[in-house]
Amino acid sequence: MFSTPPLVFFFKRETPAAVVATTRNDFILWSVCVVSIASLIVFLLLVVLDVLTRKVFKSKKTPPLIEWNGGLKIPLVGGMLEFLKGPMKLMAKAFPKYGEVFTVPVFHERITFLIGPKVSEFFFKAKDVEMSQKEVYEFNVPTFGKGVVFDVDHQTRAEQFRFFADSLKSERLRTYVGMMVKEADAFFEKWGDEGEVDLLDSLSELIVLTASRCLLGREIRENLFSEVTALVHDLDKGMVPLSVFFPYAPIEAHRKRDKARKDLALIFDKVIQARRESGSLEPDVLQTFIDARYKDGSKLTNDQVLGMLIAVLFAGQHTSSITSTWTGLLAIANKERVMPYLEQEQQKIMKKHGTKIDFDVLAEMDELHFAVKEALRMHPPLIMLLRKAQVNFDVETSDGKKYTVPKGHICATSPAFAHRMDSVFKNPNTYDPQRFKSDENKFASYIGFGAGRHGCMGETFAFMQIKTIWSVLIRNFEFDLIGDLPEPDYEGMVVGPKHPCKIRYKRRDRKKNGLMKSPSTMSKSFKA
Numbered sequence: 256m257f258s259t260p261p262l263v264f265f266f267k268r269e270t271p272a273a274v275v276a277t278t279r280n281d282f283i284l285w286s287v288c289v290v291s292i293a294s295l296i297v298f299l300l301l302v303v304l305d306v307l308t309r310k311v312f313k314s315k316k317t318p319p320l321i322e323w324n325g326g327l328k329i330p331l332v333g334g335m336l337e338f339l340k341g342p343m344k345l346m347a348k349a350f351p352k353y354g355e356v357f358t359v360p361v362f363h364e365r366i367t368f369l370i371g372p373k374v375s376e377f378f379f380k381a382k383d384v385e386m387s388q389k390e391v392y393e394f395n396v397p398t399f400g401k402g403v404v405f406d407v408d409h410q411t412r413a414e415q416f417r418f419f420a421d422s423l424k425s426e427r428l429r430t431y432v433g434m435m436v437k438e439a440d441a442f443f444e445k446w447g448d449e450g451e452v453d454l455l456d457s458l459s460e461l462i463v464l465t466a467s468r469c470l471l472g473r474e475i476r477e478n479l480f481s482e483v484t485a486l487v488h489d490l491d492k493g494m495v496p497l498s499v500f501f502p503y504a505p506i507e508a509h510r511k512r513d514k515a516r517k518d519l520a521l522i523f524d525k526v527i528q529a530r531r532e533s534g535s536l537e538p539d540v541l542q543t544f545i546d547a548r549y550k551d552g553s554k555l556t557n558d559q560v561l562g563m564l565i566a567v568l569f570a571g572q573h574t575s576s577i578t579s580t581w582t583g584l585l586a587i588a589n590k591e592r593v594m595p596y597l598e599q600e601q602q603k604i605m606k607k608h609g610t611k612i613d614f615d616v617l618a619e620m621d622e623l624h625f626a627v628k629e630a631l632r633m634h635p636p637l638i639m640l641l642r643k644a645q646v647n648f649d650v651e652t653s654d655g656k657k658y659t660v661p662k663g664h665i666c667a668t669s670p671a672f673a674h675r676m677d678s679v680f681k682n683p684n685t686y687d688p689q690r691f692k693s694d695e696n697k698f699a700s701y702i703g704f705g706a707g708r709h710g711c712m713g714e715t716f717a718f719m720q721i722k723t724i725w726s727v728l729i730r731n732f733e734f735d736l737i738g739d740l741p742e743p744d745y746e747g748m749v750v751g752p753k754h755p756c757k758i759r760y761k762r763r764d765r766k767k768n769g770l771m772k773s774p775s776t777m778s779k780s781f782k783a
């Protein structure tokens with residue numbers, strides 16, 4: 256009621272009615288002035304800080320700082336503007352000029368890019384106390400929840416990552432594959448004999464079904480599927496680019512996210528409690544988290560079990576739907592050259608094992624494995640991986656330049672950019688799954704699943720899931736691409752193909768038990 260600033264009364268002597276009107280205007284004017292002056296001071300301080308770090312404190316060996324913007328040298332703002340246009344564009348512009356290591360100032364942060372296997376080695380091999388994920392991935396905390404993953408100290412996180420590893424090891428995967436096959440068979444049976452689908456939409460739907468069965472458990476898949484899927488959708492939509500910088504900003508997407516997280520907690524609390532009380536043992540990831548014990552014998556709370564589940568779900572869901580979509584799109588777009596290998600392999604395997612698909616049968620599908628791996632090389636959904644340097648560290652580029660990256664810098668490496676360097680992969684823009692037959696596997700050259708200490712723990716799970724999908728599809732259908740191969744959508748947090756991703760399918764002759772095409776259709780040039 257008496258919120259008008261006293262300063263205004265001090266300077267004005269007018270009638271009460273006019274006072275109300277003018278004081279409001281003055282207040283706005285004053286506020287604008289104060290905010291403008293404060294912004295100017297902050298800006299000047301940042302410029303001074305920037306110049307100081309560059310000219311005074313800069314040791315000769317720190318990486319070059321990018322400082323252009325359309326040819327103009329603009330300190331501070333230049334790099335930031337380039338960064339905001341998108342990291343892929345920035346790297347494409349900076350790499351030819353500055354090489355494998357360069358630093359971009361973004362607000363008060365310094366982001367040092369380490370591009371290519373030679374300079375990203377430390378990034379991948381360093382311990383958490385040297386290269387930390389917590390600071391750069393902390394924006395996930397409101398989504399995952401408190402007390403898990405990026406909301407705990409290094410030691411607790413290491414123990415929780417052991418729980419992830421336990422839930423994804425091969426004897427568990429054998430059981431999950433059975434569930435994946437069941438879901439895929441039922442899903443594609445509904446496709447009918449011919450039609451058109453958007454591959455990304457369709458495979459995302461299937462991956463959600465599989466994930467809920469293997470990860471979230473029978474109760475959710477069978478009784479609470481649509482309710483939980485809608486809540487997970489709200490959680491997912493609650494992660495927008497703004498969330499990376501301001502995860503608690505009061506926006507609608509965050510409000511929905513927080514409500515969804517609370518509602519999920521209520522649902523899972525009941526499911527987990529029922530399992531704890533009945534002592535029932537289910538063959539899913541949820542069960543491994545319920546049974547998990549820290550070294551001191553303590554267990555995760557129900558809410559932390561949910562947090563761990565959400566983390567795994569988010570790590571695997573979009574990445575897998577996107578990679579299975581690119582695999583199909585690229586194989587179909589290169590039908591003459593690539594499909595015969597895949598068809599012939601399925602035919603050979605069906606001769607040996609009949610229609611059965613299990614963990615061991617999938618492990619025999621090398622051609623399909625290469626097709627998935629090559630799709631992920633060309634289009635890794637996680638285009639940038641980040642850490643915060645907790646120590647100074649040295650890097651040497653492949654042309655012998657040596658730099659010390661200072662403690663405090665955010666470090667970024669890019670699977671999407673590095674996979675397209677012709678010094679790393681020959682003909683990097685050609686979809687050629689056969690390249691992996693003679694793969695040298697130099698450390699950190701193939702980083703679609705990351706590498707080293709924090710390499711993807713779900714890699715085998717992902718391969719099994721994507722290979723299940725495509726072996727069922729190739730055995731049962733023939734395909735054509737509708738329109739052109741889509742471009743990657745760099746607007747997304749996890750980068751997939753732009754819509755539409757339309758394909759046409761036609762079911763193979765059921766009487767002949769699906770795939771029976773002769774391998775002689777294989778293109779001659781690729782037979783060697």
Ligand code: HEM
Nearest residue numbers: 419570571574575578637640703704705709711712713717
């Ligand atoms: C094609 C699908 C997938 C891709 C492309 C992918 C990619 C990645 C990448 C690049 C990282 C490293 C992140 C970093 O270094 O900052 C990672 C980590 C991880 N991924 Fe995956 N992922 C996939 C599927 C999955 C699945 C299905 C799961 C679980 C079911 C999973 C679980 C994890 C976990 C737990 C980590 C963290 C490992 C650690 O930090 O030690 N991922 N993934």
